[in-house]
Amino acid sequence: MVVEKEGSIEIGGQSLYTKSWLPDGPAKAKLVFIHGFSDHISxxxxFFSALAARGIAVHGFDQRGWGRSVRKPADKGLTGPTSQVLADMAAFITPHLPASPADPPVFVMGHSMGGGQVLTLACHPSYQDSLVRRVRGWLLESPFIGFSPEEQPNALKVFAGRLAGKVLPHFQLKHEIPPEHLSRDPAVVRSIAEDKLMHHTGTLEGLAGLLDRAAALARGEVRPLPGGALRSLWMSHGTADKTTWFQASKKYFDECTGEVKDREFKAYEGWYHELHADGPDSELFFRDVGDWILARCDGDPEAKL
Incomplete structure (x- = not known):
């Protein structure tokens, strides 16, 4: 039996919607999850119910500007700059970190835009000792490190948007990803098209921050730091992803993650963007994520590196 709990957290003067999926019994591990663009945790x-059924408690929140954290139309896509995005994530993750060795280990995972955010946070110098070193492992699902060829934006449009963003940072702009590019499952495609919480609206400031984070990762300017604070990394991507680019993720993993002792790249042949919702095959993804987390929960964590 899985227990679901809704709530809220006050971060930076704003109430953000939270939800947890809890196992029926003591948790073996905790997973803090960061969702993607125009997405929400529900x-x-x-996916989360499958993990909770294996003893992994999952905690997530609708990020500033998204999902049920939007209270009025002006809130849509109002994420703030990257510094705000990282501070929000850190503020949500920190209360879940273990207070003693007896507490279950904590893992952090991000999907798509959230994957790029999680990777940026894990590599940020300001969070190494206070947060990164206290997280047992980091997982990325289809992280946004580069656009797929199908989603590559027009360079002139990006340039004009950046100029306008300096004057009107909160100006809202629609960017809708075709639902059929996200999943091979027709039922999931229909649910995305009908989901009123997926508003596909960003601000010029938020969209610029999204592009800047991805570009910094793609250029290798943001990478795990020497010293081993980021101990374990699992990166996953579908080879047929039509939204974020498989090749960008693989290149980053091969060229930029050498400082991580325990690392793995998992390619899902022919899968689309939402590995957690890509049809019946997604049960394999659930199992892979659960197996990776649980393998790092028993005994001395350092012994598994």
């Missing part, structure tokens, strides 16, 4: 229900 869309991962099947």
């Amino acid at each position: 869309r991962y229900h099947t």
